[in-house]
Amino acid sequence: MIAEPLTRPAATHSDVVLRAVDITKSYGATQALKGVNFDVRKGAVTVLFGENGAGKSTLMKILAGVESPTSGHLELHGSKITLEAPTHAVDLGISIIHQELNLCPNLSVRDNIFIGRELKTPLGSVDYRAEHAIVQKLMVRLEEQIDPNTLVADLRLGQQQIIEIARALAADARILIMDEPTSALSATEVGVLFKVIQDLIDDGVAVVYISHHLEEAIEVSDYAVVFRDGELVATEEAKNIDLAWVVGKMTGRDAEYDFRDEPRNYGEVALSVQNVSMVDPTGAGRLSVSGVSIDVREGEIVCLYGLMGAGRTELVEALAGREPVAAGRVLLGGIDLRGRSIGERIAMGIGLVPEDRQRDGLVQMMSVGQNASLASLLGVVKNFLLSRSRELRNVEQQISDLQIKTAGPAAGITSLSGGNQQKVVIGKMLLTEPKVLLLDEPTRGIDVGAKGEIFSLLFREAAKGRAVLFVTSEISEALTASHRIVVMSKGRIVREFDPRTSTREEVMAASGESEIGTHPIGEDQ
Known part of the structure; x- marks a missing residue:
């Protein structure tokens, strides 16, 4: 949650800087948008709510010049415009932070931030020194210690999302669209981003914000707009809404899920991790995973919970064969997986749903x-x-x-x-x-209704005898969608919990999250 809620004077109708008028968008027989009218206001945050496929991202791509509408038009400062390309939108002061990362991994941080709009010296060559200085200032503003010359491929997912944000800030946009900007960020990084948003709106920038973390979005918003099945179904000032209003408008149903009382019929140990350690490739001599042991039984769903950097992703990727194990053993049905390739492990019955789907x-x-x-x-x-x-x-x-x-x-x-x-x-x-299904942040970018569908699916698969091990940063998922919670911190397993008898505070304290002084964004306090 935000320590200090964003506050500013209420916007008026005259503050509308960008307007979508009767926008439709069709992809063959699929109609993604159906006559949408949408306003963006100066110095205010307009939040879009909606389930996956509701049309939110499609509309944002049209506002940013990535897509063209099938019918309807856009108005900027009251004048009709036709965006020919994303670069045209940037020239008009409209920038977007995409839900899916849109970076070139083989280029440096500096080159990614200025790609397509490089700074030039008086002689016409690229002014790398000026670009370097600007990127350094952006990293200070975003409180990240990232060298401008670092290759994007060498950054973790959350840092890559920071680079997406930095690129939009470098464009000095007057209308900034943020599509799921916090989906890969830690709680600390989210807090920094919200400080940046406060600075932007104080400067009169219009912000459009999309997030599946509903409470985060409610708290940061001035105006709430709800999409359902390609239509804009509700608009309201943020001061008049709450979580129940948002969920009801989005889904038309109760979207809560809680699987703690599901039957627990476990079989034999399907996956056995025995004293596994891994060397962190980004730190000389440092272990990203240190002496981890855990068993997952047939029919059991185990949640691996912890802060970013705890070693969770490194562990599940090693189990799937993506990263080498420095010490210890991994057994699948009693068979040692040492030396087995990813393809061999899939054939043997172990599969990974990775954190970065793109x-x-x-x-x-x-x-x-x-x-x-x-x-x-x-x-x-x-x-x-x-x-x-x-x-x-x-x-x-x-x-x-x-x-x-x-x-x-x-x-x-x-x-x-x-x-x-x-x-x-x-x-x-x-x-x-698969006999064992590994999932790293399986609901990243998943809306409140679809989360219940995903976890219902996992429990159905567990009922068939499959073993499930999933990573999450959301405490509510850990408590309501697992049979057992295993908490990792600094590469080690520190505690295990039964979600039926444990509290949010106990689990978060074990992960070290209480040291940060905040809860994961989007969760009740």
């Missing part, structure tokens, strides 16, 4: 169906021939089971919302019929 979970040029079936193609081969009909049946079943909003298996993966893309990644691993 970089590690999806192939952008492929369709929904091709992405969903990519890891399980060998399972539909007969007599050395790929059975396309069987592949299609499997994919269609996953689309139905996971309630993926898509025009069909042939639709491009980029046509889906971030949450629906995440469902495709989960479905892809389920098609491999």
Whole structure:
């Protein structure tokens, strides 16, 4: 939560700087937006709420010149405009921080921030010195110790999201669109971002904000706008709304979920992690994971909870074979996985849903169906021939089971919302019929309604005898969607909890979060 709520004078109708008028957007037979009218006000934060696929990100892409509307138009300061490209929008003072990272990993932080709008010397060459100085100031403002010359590929996901934010700030935008800007940030980094937002609105910048962390979004907002199925269904001043209002308008139903009372029918140990240690590649001699031991049984859902940097991601990636183990053993059904490749581990029954779906979970040029079936193609081969009909049946079943909003298996993966893309990644691993399913932040970018659907799916899979180990930074998920909570801090397991008898405060204190003095954004205090 925000320590000091954002406060400023209420905006008036005359403060509208950008307006969307009767906007529609169609992708083939799918109508993503249906006659939307939307206002953006100077010196105020307008928050967009809605489930995955509701049309929020599509509208933001139109406002930023990434997409063109099928019909309708935009007005900037009362004049009709047609945005020809994102660079045109930037020239007009409109910048966007995308939900999915839009960085070049092989370029430096400095080059990513100034790509396409490089500073020039009087002789016409790139002014690297001036760019370097500006990036250093931005990192100070964002309280990050990141060298401008560092390759983006060498940064963790949260730091890459900071670079996205820095790039938008460097453009000196007067209208700033933030689409899920905090999804990979730590609580401390979120607090810094909110200070920046306060500075921006004090300077008269108009901010449009999207977040699935509902309470975070409510607290930062001046105006709340709710989308459902491509339509704008409600608009209200933030002072008149609460969490129940938002959820009710978004979903038309109670979106709460709590699986603590689900039956606990465990089988044999499916995954055994024994005294595992890992060397942190970013720190000389430092261990990112130190002497970790944990067993996950058939039918059990174990939550790995902790702050960013606790070693959670490093551990699950090592279990899947992405990173080497320096010491200790990993046993799958009693079989040592030492020396086994990622492909061999998938074939043996262990699968990972990664934290960064864009970089590690999806192939952008492929369709929904091709992405969903990519890891399980060998399972539909007969007599050395790929059975396309069987592949299609499997994919269609996953689309139905996971309630993926898509025009069909042939639709491009980029046509889906971030949450629906995440469902495709989960479905892809389920098609491999895993004995052990590993998930790293499985609900990142997932809305309040879809979270319940995802965890309901995991409990159904556990009931079939699958072992599930998932990483989360959200305390409510740890408490309401697991059989057991294992807390990591500084590379070690520090405590275990039964969610039926544990409190939020106990779990967070064990993780060291109380030292920061804040709760994860979006959670009750």
